[in-house]
Amino acid sequence: MVTPPSVKIRIKNLGVSFPNSVALKDVTMDIEPRQILSIIGPANSGKTTFLKTLNRLIDVERDAKVSGNILLDGKDIYREYEPALLRRKVGIIFALPLPLPITVFENVVYGPRRQGIRDKKRLGEVAEKSLRDAYLWDEMKDRLEESAIKLSGGQQQRLCIARTLALGPDVVLFDEPCSALDPISTGKIEEAMMKLKERYTLVLVTNNTKQAARVGDKTAFFLMGELIEVNATGRLFTAPSDKRTDDYISGRFG
Amino acid sequence: MLSPRVSQKIAFILLFLATLFIVIPVGLVIVVIIQKGAGAISWEFLTQMPRQGMRAGGIFPAIVGTFYLVLGAILFALPLGLFAAIYLSEYSKDTFINRMIRLAIINLAGVPSVVFGLFGLALFVGFFRFGASILSGSLTLGVMILPVIITSSREALDSVPKSFREVSLSLGATKLQTIKHAVLPHALPGILTGTILGVGRAAGETAPILFTVAAFYLPRLPESAFDQVMALPYHLYVISTQVPNVDPKIRYGTALVLLAIVLLMNLVAIMIRSHFRSQKKW
Numbered sequence: 262m263v264t265p266p267s268v269k270i271r272i273k274n275l276g277v278s279f280p281n282s283v284a285l286k287d288v289t290m291d292i293e294p295r296q297i298l299s300i301i302g303p304a305n306s307g308k309t310t311f312l313k314t315l316n317r318l319i320d321v322e323r324d325a326k327v328s329g330n331i332l333l334d335g336k337d338i339y340r341e342y343e344p345a346l347l348r349r350k351v352g353i354i355f356a357l358p359l360p361l362p363i364t365v366f367e368n369v370v371y372g373p374r375r376q377g378i379r380d381k382k383r384l385g386e387v388a389e390k391s392l393r394d395a396y397l398w399d400e401m402k403d404r405l406e407e408s409a410i411k412l413s414g415g416q417q418q419r420l421c422i423a424r425t426l427a428l429g430p431d432v433v434l435f436d437e438p439c440s441a442l443d444p445i446s447t448g449k450i451e452e453a454m455m456k457l458k459e460r461y462t463l464v465l466v467t468n469n470t471k472q473a474a475r476v477g478d479k480t481a482f483f484l485m486g487e488l489i490e491v492n493a494t495g496r497l498f499t500a501p502s503d504k505r506t507d508d509y510i511s512g513r514f515g
Numbered sequence: 516m517l518s519p520r521v522s523q524k525i526a527f528i529l530l531f532l533a534t535l536f537i538v539i540p541v542g543l544v545i546v547v548i549i550q551k552g553a554g555a556i557s558w559e560f561l562t563q564m565p566r567q568g569m570r571a572g573g574i575f576p577a578i579v580g581t582f583y584l585v586l587g588a589i590l591f592a593l594p595l596g597l598f599a600a601i602y603l604s605e606y607s608k609d610t611f612i613n614r615m616i617r618l619a620i621i622n623l624a625g626v627p628s629v630v631f632g633l634f635g636l637a638l639f640v641g642f643f644r645f646g647a648s649i650l651s652g653s654l655t656l657g658v659m660i661l662p663v664i665i666t667s668s669r670e671a672l673d674s675v676p677k678s679f680r681e682v683s684l685s686l687g688a689t690k691l692q693t694i695k696h697a698v699l700p701h702a703l704p705g706i707l708t709g710t711i712l713g714v715g716r717a718a719g720e721t722a723p724i725l726f727t728v729a730a731f732y733l734p735r736l737p738e739s740a741f742d743q744v745m746a747l748p749y750h751l752y753v754i755s756t757q758v759p760n761v762d763p764k765i766r767y768g769t770a771l772v773l774l775a776i777v778l779l780m781n782l783v784a785i786m787i788r789s790h791f792r793s794q795k796k797w
Binding site for chain 2 (some may be wrong): 304318321323344345346348349352355357359361362371372374375376424427428513
């Protein structure tokens, strides 16, 4: 199957079900390259499940059943990709900053090392570049050998971003990356995202509709496992085409 | 009716006394054995062969024998137990067979040690024709401590947060890489602690080595894994009940050496654990 270059990820009739519940129903949409797609919706609407299908982290949940197709650059990620390889191309940032309890440097080069890169010099270059791209290099250049656990929450989250960038991904997924952060740290993360979209395709799940409006080029609204509406952010927030979207963004529920 | 404050006090005192009571037997055992055995400890006692039908001389071959047996037991049980624990914790699904395996491990832990001795006699000494040898004794002890190692390794693996695995997988690591680099290093202290506790138990048991390796009186060192050896717990049993007119000092001295070895191992386990705990912060 061929997708046009204006489509980075094509999602067709995606469904996810667990033995006792349905998490996603018949989601179909395209994600464009070098843009930020924001995903909003109340709790339990399937946003995080949706993200986890995009890099097959959903495979870890033993009971989950995935149906439909997801094409990354025209290739089906459930049939034509090794999960490990896919996850290098589609990185994810979790809601809580989750640095491994090892040094800052080892956190950043965790992915490259697993790909078999041993050369110290090369690892050093990857680490510096990734930390620069995550706006963390200046704060970290003298602290590379410290334990990552000692960093502040905001620094930890940017370290997690650097760690993901070190994989050399095409797509970066953010799962409510600022939900545990203060406004200043949140600002830094958003600033980093705006810069990153010049080179990467970003998908941002957020509970904060204002954040979605600030950074998203497009915004999708999920409700009870269904994609209700996806539209240019300005349009979705000013003139939503579905009444339920309107109700949600104007705060009548959720 | 007592006022809540008084009953609070009484409860506190009762709980504290119960805890204190645990310390008394431990302390007494150590004090009595040191008091009666310290006099026997000397360089000769630790490094010489026994003489005059074990009524004089040292216990060197028993120390060496116990060391070999314990070493062999770990070499056998640690890899096997660790691999089994990794399978059970990281790979196995909740199927009927896996539930039976888990049940078997729990039951293995409850088998009396003398039964392990008979099992070792039948399987290693008899069926495999290893004879009464270090090999048979080590394998028997290894089987006995397997459940300890598996259980403690599983606990250690399960205590590593699930998020570490998710993070590692999300960074493009395979499942095996994830276990090797994101799980095992953080489970290692727990695994080591469990192993050393198992070793302590292996060093102190008499019944499993009774039919499989232990020599009554063998005042020389073993030359291969197929030799018999003396071992401290069995030696203690022999000089306490089977040989008349042994100076009690020698008995208590032997007990003291055995106790010191086991306590030393436990101490090492505690030190390893606290060393790693001071580094881990999650």
